[in-house]
Amino acid sequence: MTHATYRWPRALLSLLMPSSCALCGAGCAGVVCAPCRDHFCLPVTNRCARCANPIAGGDTCNGCQAYPPAYEATVCAADYAPPLDHLVLQLKFSARLPLAPWFAEMLRDAVLARPGLPLPDLLCPVPLGPARLAERGYNQALEIARPLGRLLGVAVHARLALRQLDTRAQSGVSPHERAENIRGAFAIEDPGLIEGRHVGLVDDVMTSGHTLEELAATCKRFGAARVSNLVFARTPPRGATL
Incomplete structure (x- = not known):
């Protein structure tokens, strides 16, 4: 043929x-x-290299300088704002899975446009809890991570991180409770996979950053040398102008 x-x-x-x-x-x-x-999808060029919030100048925002997060870098493809926020919600809650490879393409472009950014050694999708995974039937972070891994030539480990606590959804928790809500939620199934390596955490959207902070801290406790967040969309801080 x-x-x-x-x-x-x-x-x-x-x-x-x-x-x-x-x-x-x-x-x-x-x-x-x-x-x-x-x-x-025009990228916001002036972003903090560590948390991807918009900044007026420099490489790192004041917040990350004062309280460095567990992760070293965050790359996002777009702001979580209309109309792209509707696409994120359609992937997450309406099973529009064909959106995931497009998210991955945009994220790949954002990664490659970041000068000097080292590629992760492996990709780890942010896991869902068992109850939420059973209810939804898929993990949107994994749906993005699979095509992203192929585009970047980086291995994806679907079950590297496990959600050992079925926490409440962060979107339904007040901002000042989010860090406590997610504390202790994650475990690493095979610590040998990440020891001394650069782990890329993949998710659809980063809002307060507490979930990625907790997972990055967990990876560091199990020996990861570096952690980078790769997220399609970043929620701008309150009061930020897009």
Whole structure:
């Protein structure tokens, strides 16, 4: 069978069922059309290298200088703001799984656009608790991590981190309770995999950062040499102008 013969069913399917942009509805070959991608996915260039919050200048925000987090870097592809926030919610709660590879592509571009940033040795999706995983049927962080790993050439370890406590969803907890809500929630299944290595934590969105901070601290306790967060969207601080 020739390559052309192998490809023709996919080409025919594209003609019979053309896709449309998830943001504007216009016909396009992918999940999001090029004009929407260029308009809504322009990266915020002045971000803290450590937590990815917007800053006026320099490499690191005052908060990370005063209280360094357990992770060394955070890379995000976009702000968690309209209309991209709706795509995040559709992936997380409506099982629109085709969005995950597109998130991974945007995140790959953001990683490669960060000069001097070392690639992780392995990727670890932020795990869901057993009850939430059973209810949802999938882990959106893992759905992003798999294509991201292929794009970056980095191995993905789906069960490297385990959620040993079924905590309340951070979105339903007040900001001042989030650190306590997530404390002690994670464990590392195979510490030998991360000892002395650079671990990349993958998630769909980073809001307060407490979940990633707790998981990064857990990785460090089990011997990780460096931890980086790779998240599709970053929630801007209150009062920040986009």
